[in-house]
Amino acid sequence: MPMTSPITSIVTHPGSAHKDELLACAVLLALYNVPILRREPEPSDLADQSIAVIDVGDRHEPENNNFDHHQFPREQKPTCSLSLVLQAIDRYEAAKNFCAWLEPAEWFDCRGPNATAKFLGVPREAVNQLNSPIDVTLLRRFASLDQVEPGDPIHAILQMVGRDLIDYIDGLQKKMTFIKEHSALWTLPTDSGDRSVLFLPRTDPMPPEPSAGIGLYVEQAGLADSVVALVYPDRRGEGYGLSRFNDHPELDFNRVSEEEDVHFAHKQGFVAKTSATELDRLKELVEMSFIAAKAAK
Numbered sequence: 001m002p003m004t005s006p007i008t009s010i011v012t013h014p015g016s017a018h019k020d021e022l023l024a025c026a027v028l029l030a031l032y033n034v035p036i037l038r039r040e041p042e043p044s045d046l047a048d049q050s051i052a053v054i055d056v057g058d059r060h061e062p063e064n065n066n067f068d069h070h071q072f073p074r075e076q077k078p079t080c081s082l083s084l085v086l087q088a089i090d091r092y093e094a095a096k097n098f099c100a101w102l103e104p105a106e107w108f109d110c111r112g113p114n115a116t117a118k119f120l121g122v123p124r125e126a127v128n129q130l131n132s133p134i135d136v137t138l139l140r141r142f143a144s145l146d147q148v149e150p151g152d153p154i155h156a157i158l159q160m161v162g163r164d165l166i167d168y169i170d171g172l173q174k175k176m177t178f179i180k181e182h183s184a185l186w187t188l189p190t191d192s193g194d195r196s197v198l199f200l201p202r203t204d205p206m207p208p209e210p211s212a213g214i215g216l217y218v219e220q221a222g223l224a225d226s227v228v229a230l231v232y233p234d235r236r237g238e239g240y241g242l243s244r245f246n247d248h249p250e251l252d253f254n255r256v257s258e259e260e261d262v263h264f265a266h267k268q269g270f271v272a273k274t275s276a277t278e279l280d281r282l283k284e285l286v287e288m289s290f291i292a293a294k295a296a297k
Contacts, residue, residue, distance in 0.1 A: 005049040007065055010036045013056035017143035019135065020080035020109040021055035022158070023165070024067065027085050028052055029155065030162030036148040036155070055081035062088045069110070078103075078110035091169050097220060098172045099165075175213040176220060183217070185227075186283060190290045192250060196226040197286055202233045202277075210235050211243075218245060229286050237263075239275040240282055242289070255289045 010028055012021045025036055041057045052065040059066040067084040083106055086092040095102050107116040108127070117124045141154055148155045179200060186197040198218055200210065210233040218227045228248040234241045239261075244251045253272035257265035262285065264273040272289070276282055 005065065007032050007034055007052045008050040009034050010052045010054060011041045011045050011056070012036060012038055012054040013040065014038045014146070015143065017139045018055070018109060019105055019139065020082045022139060022142055023105075023161070024054045024081040024085040026158040026162035027082070027089070027091075027165060028054075028162070029159040030166050031089070033150050033159070035150065038142075038146050038148070054085070060084055078106040080106050080109040082106075089166075091166065094169045094173050095165075098169055098216065172213055172216070175207070176217055178207065179214060179217040180221070183214075185223070186231075186286075188283065188287055188290075190250070190287075192290075195228045195250070195290070196223065197229045197231060197283075198223070198227050198245070199279075199282070200230075200232040206233060206235075208235070211241060215245060229289075231282055231286065234273050237273065237275065239263075239273065239277060241271065241273055242282075242286060243271040244269075250291050251286075251289050252291055253289045255291075256285050259285065259288075261285075 007028065010025055012025060028034075029036075041051075041053045045051045045053055046057050046059055046061075046064065046066055049064050052067065053059070054067050055069070057066055057068045058071040059068055060071070062084070065088075067081050067088070069079050069081055069084060072079060082102075083092060086095050104116055104120060107119050111119070113127045114124055117127050120126075138154070138157065142148070142158075145152075145154065148158075182203060183198055183200045186199055187194050188197060189195075198214060200214060211230070214230050214232055218224055218230075224246065227245050229251055230241075230243050230245050232241050232243075242253055244253075247270060252269035253265045254267065254269040256262050256272060256274075259274075261276045261281070262272055262274045266272070269289075272285075274282070274285060276285065
């Protein structure tokens with residue numbers, strides 16, 4: 001969704017570059033093929049709706065395409081310039097749900113590495129250990145430029161990053177809706193009590209990656225405490241894939257590896273593939289895979 005008004009250029013701060021404004025610029029470049037000017041903004045920039053001012057300027061005015069967070073009170077929930085741009089294009093809530101890296105990025109930019117490590121419950125050194133040379137190079141090269149024009153390599157890379165991020169968020173939004181509309185919950189009795197299985201049937205047309213997003217849907221739908229297995233169309237055949245949800249310890253699909261209609265079962269027992277398509281048979285295979293299941297006596 002475009003912002004309140006089209007933009008003709010982006011202004012962000014000079015000097016060292018950070019991940020939040022780099023990604024904020026990338027998202028805007030996915031929508032508008034415009035130059036990035038790395039300089040302090042003029043009052044005229046902040047007043048001009050056609051100029052997006054990112055991570056500088058001490059103003060959050062989405063109606064004027066100004067997206068800075070540094071003027072926010074210290075006690076405010078960590079919010080960075082990327083957060084503000086995602087809010088402006090109605091992607092922030094979905095990004096929070098689908099992009100596990102977003103909240104740590106907000107914390108890192110607003111609170112620094114020590115507070116971020118504490119927030120994540122990891123040692124301080126783990127924050128540096130997760131640094132990627134891809135991040136380092138993009139940030140360093142971006143910081144070395146005063147202006148980034150369409151056609152420049154960095155500009156092209158940032159556009160790709162922004163487009164992929166928006167496509168990922170939008171694609172998962174559609175997939176969550178698709179799963180909600182088509183999936184069903186099975187209740188299977190076991191010696192340990194009733195267990196739930198999320199089943200996604202075949203549809204026409206089939207999504208390109210039938211199993212993509214199913215685990216996330218279980219989490220988002222508040223079913224993580226009850227669902228132990230997933231059954232979904234096999235993208236490589238006419239049958240179905242069977243897998244543990246969150247590596248549930250009560251399931252071992254090696255228990256059905258010798259069944260005639262099971263053509264693959266991983267040695268670790270977390271996934272199997274079957275040519276079976278009848279619901280009763282699929283339920284039976286899952287029941288047989290429970291370590292404590294009545295059907296596995």
